[in-house]
Amino acid sequence: MGCDVKDLGLAGKGRERIEWAAGEMPVLALIRERFEKERPLEGIRVGACLHVTTETANLMETLAAGGAEVALCASNPLSTQDDVAAALCEQGGIQTNAIRGEDTETFFRHINAVLDTRPHITMDDGADMVSVLHKERQDQIAEILGGTEETTTGVIRLRAMAADGALRYPIVSVNDADTKHLFDNRFGTGQSTMDAIMRATNRLLAGRTIVVCGYGMCGRGVASRARGMGAHVIVTEVDPTPALEAMMEGYRVMPLLEAARVGDIFITVTGDKAVIRREHMDRMKDGAILANSGHFDVEIDKEALGTIAEGRVRRIREFVDEYTTGDGRRLHLLGEGRLVNLAAAEGHPAAVMDMSFANQALAAEWVVKNAASLSPQVYEVPREIDKEVARLKLRAMGVEIDTLTEEQEEYLRSWQEGT
Numbered sequence: 001m002g003c004d005v006k007d008l009g010l011a012g013k014g015r016e017r018i019e020w021a022a023g024e025m026p027v028l029a030l031i032r033e034r035f036e037k038e039r040p041l042e043g044i045r046v047g048a049c050l051h052v053t054t055e056t057a058n059l060m061e062t063l064a065a066g067g068a069e070v071a072l073c074a075s076n077p078l079s080t081q082d083d084v085a086a087a088l089c090e091q092g093g094i095q096t097n098a099i100r101g102e103d104t105e106t107f108f109r110h111i112n113a114v115l116d117t118r119p120h121i122t123m124d125d126g127a128d129m130v131s132v133l134h135k136e137r138q139d140q141i142a143e144i145l146g147g148t149e150e151t152t153t154g155v156i157r158l159r160a161m162a163a164d165g166a167l168r169y170p171i172v173s174v175n176d177a178d179t180k181h182l183f184d185n186r187f188g189t190g191q192s193t194m195d196a197i198m199r200a201t202n203r204l205l206a207g208r209t210i211v212v213c214g215y216g217m218c219g220r221g222v223a224s225r226a227r228g229m230g231a232h233v234i235v236t237e238v239d240p241t242p243a244l245e246a247m248m249e250g251y252r253v254m255p256l257l258e259a260a261r262v263g264d265i266f267i268t269v270t271g272d273k274a275v276i277r278r279e280h281m282d283r284m285k286d287g288a289i290l291a292n293s294g295h296f297d298v299e300i301d302k303e304a305l306g307t308i309a310e311g312r313v314r315r316i317r318e319f320v321d322e323y324t325t326g327d328g329r330r331l332h333l334l335g336e337g338r339l340v341n342l343a344a345a346e347g348h349p350a351a352v353m354d355m356s357f358a359n360q361a362l363a364a365e366w367v368v369k370n371a372a373s374l375s376p377q378v379y380e381v382p383r384e385i386d387k388e389v390a391r392l393k394l395r396a397m398g399v400e401i402d403t404l405t406e407e408q409e410e411y412l413r414s415w416q417e418g419t
């Protein structure tokens with residue numbers, strides 16, 4: 001098996017951390033038990049391009065329990081947990097090609113190593129594997145039954161491909177499941193982003209002004225957790241509806257050019273590029289901290305930061321690069337502008353990844369079962385799967401809910417009753 005990891009000696013530590021995460025992933029554990037019995041993925045090769053974390057390891061082992069042959073590479077060069085990669089390799093069975101800090105060439109070599117296993121199912125976080133397949137390896141697309149996509153950015157790319165008529169196989173948008181984006185994007189990104197900023201900087205957040213760029217599900221989570229830490233939160237948006245929602249949630253809303261003058265910490269979570277640009281950096285205070293929690297490292301214009309600093313750059317702490325401007329202001333970029341929650345912390349906690357990855361496992365099973373009737377488009381996770389994940393999660397949390405009476409069911413089906 002062609003693994004490429006940093007150090008197999010880290011496997012023991014990785015195995016303990018994978019087990020620790022498993023304790024918070026009861027829904028995935030139930031699916032794994034069923035998969036072990038039913039083997040719904042027997043004979044299926046899965047190629048996964050995901051953040052190589054303890055939670056992902058649990059997903060990979062669930063797929064393997066279902067009979068799949070699994071190969072895994074990283075969906076971001078800075079998010080790999082080397083001990084986890086080592087543990088997956090040592091155990092055998094799961095080819096892992098991922099090294100934290102790998103350069104762009106290695107990153108793509110690893111994607112290609114996974115594609116060399118000729119997967120029937122692709123599992124992406126950001127659509128880089130799908131992109132390589134469509135641009136460089138079209139010859140193997142005919143062997144692919146379908147794929148899944150984990151994140152908002154990846155789904156945006158896939159929808160653009162579908163609209164262009166370029167998408168050549170069916171992909172399930174796991175991100176769009178309620179039990180994914182309402183929890184992982186909001187509570188996961190919210191907590192892990194604040195966790196990463198605190199780990200990287202050890203700064204007090206209470207009383208500081210935190211500017212959250214983007215008020216999608218991730219932005220909502222970050223803003224609410226920042227407020228919970230005692231920060232004054234400003235939201236910037238381009239869409240009037242979420243801007244209005246942020247306003248009514250009690251945040252200040254203003255253009256980034258205005259926020260740039262007063263912010264202490266800036267966090268991008270938009271999914272778009274060049275959100276924080278030179279004109280914003282020119283107005284920032286000495287000591288400002290810049291962090292990105294969007295999928296790609298394009299939200300903060302790093303080139304502009306470099307130009308402003310003209311070489312006056314130093315790594316002042318692990319994960320903190322200090323750029324000094326011509327007029328002596330220090331701007332601090334966290335985690336090289338890569339998604340800070342995975343670069344400087346451990347990503348979303350296992351309890352939310354439990355639901356995201358339960359959807360991933362069940363979506364893969366659904367693709368295998370339904371492959372013959374699917375066409376090349378972006379599919380939603382079937383509603384029954386989404387609801388089942390919510391039900392199982394509640395049960396695991398020991399929470400019961402009510403059920404509709406016959407009379408209520410009937411009322412909802414009828415239209416005659418009214419005023």
Ligand code: ADE
Pocket residue numbers: 050051052053054055056188342346347348349350353
């Ligand atoms: N994306 C965000 N957090 C993650 C995690 N802990 N594992 C895998 N993917 C993630």
